Amino acid sequence: MSFPVLDLDLAGIRGRVTPNFRLDTVTWFRVGGLAQMLFQPADEADLQLFLQQLPAEVPVLVIGVGSNLLVRDGGIPGVVIRLSAKGFGGMERLSGDRIRVGTALPDKRVAAFALDEGLAGFAFYHGIPGAIGGALRMNAGANGGETRERLVEVTALDRSGTRHVLSNADMGFTYRHTDAAEDLIFTEAIYQGEPANRGVIEAAMAEVEAHRERAQPIREKTGGSTFKNPPGHSAWKLVDGAGCRGLKIGGAQVSEMHCNFLINTGDATAHDLELLGETVRARVLAASGVRLDWEIKRLGLPGAGGAVEPFLGA
Known part of the structure; x- marks a missing residue:
């Protein structure tokens, strides 16, 4: 569902403004709803002018390359700002x-x-x-x-x-x-x-690259590390210990290769991924008593599937 087009003062703005921008085209999970407006400023001066002219009541969110981000299916109201490499x-x-x-x-x-x-x-x-x-x-x-x-x-x-x-x-x-x-x-x-x-x-960088190739599902539609490491624990070990390696909900799956990664296997929704994440958190809490915190940033409004309750209400 699309948002109403924002009526803003764009006098002097040089950057690109796109109403109802599809955020699933820029997130690494390849899921998510629309941004009511996407603004890509030409440079810092352009961003400064835009912010100065933007009414205080209009919400603003900033996204980067979309790698550690889960945008919910209902999209993001207000303005989403994405800085360009050119500017x-x-x-x-x-x-x-x-x-x-x-x-x-x-x-x-x-x-x-x-x-x-x-x-x-x-x-x-x-x-x-x-x-x-x-x-x-x-x-x-x-x-x-x-x-x-x-x-x-x-x-x-x-x-x-x-x-x-x-x-x-x-x-x-x-x-x-x-x-x-x-x-x-x-x-x-x-x-x-x-x-x-x-x-x-070069040797240090090669070691980093070898570790990623060996241990992470880098060729999948994923958002990177899903949960923060709790003090004294490794998140992936807690997830594995709770029996969640390979767990699936809809088109979302806990990676078999590294179980602190969630994967869009092809047709996942943001709701699938968030529900899977909260299912994992609930099972880890039940198995170990540890409450995992999300590392992936989750933004926006829930879609048709509704909001996902943290820890599934546990």
Whole structure:
């Protein structure tokens, strides 16, 4: 079902505006409803003007490349903002072994740029299928590295279009979390690298790639790691121990290869995937007493299947 078209003041806006945009075309799960309006700003100045002109009552959500995201079947009301690589994909070597990157850049591109610049500390990004904006929002990490270990500062715009520069300390990083205000839209980041031999960096990146190939269902329609690791536990071991490896609901399945991944086997709905996730959470809670938290971001309104109750009401 489509949304009413938003009547907005777009004077001076240079970016692309698309009413009732199909979000299943950009999410890695290939599911989800419509965005009432998708806005792809031309650059930071264009985004700033758009936010300044946007009525305060219109909701705003930001998405990246759609890798760690589950959009519900009822879609997302208001404006969905998606930064483009053209406007927010710059990379620059700075003095002091630092690099400045746009937040629309895929994490892998940043790892590759650091390699070309002879800077170590970014190999873990080679194994994360997202963009820098999401990495900042989630303190993304893999293979023993995390975003907070390399970040110097972030530039962001708030809901009113005011520009902010946040230090690493301002971000309040913890495991897969930042305390930065939810309305902030990150536009660029500065990272600190360490000079290293190219061969050393390549070896670290090759190890990350080999791990992904060996352990993760990277060729499936998936959203990456589904649940956060609880303190003292591995999420996949808890899921496996609860007998959920390979569990199916509709077109959604827990991966046989790595059971902290959910898969769209071809005809899943967002409802199937969320119901499967909550079924897994309920079974893990019953089996181990541990309450798994979602790592995948779930956004939007429920569709015809209705809302899925957390832990199925357990």
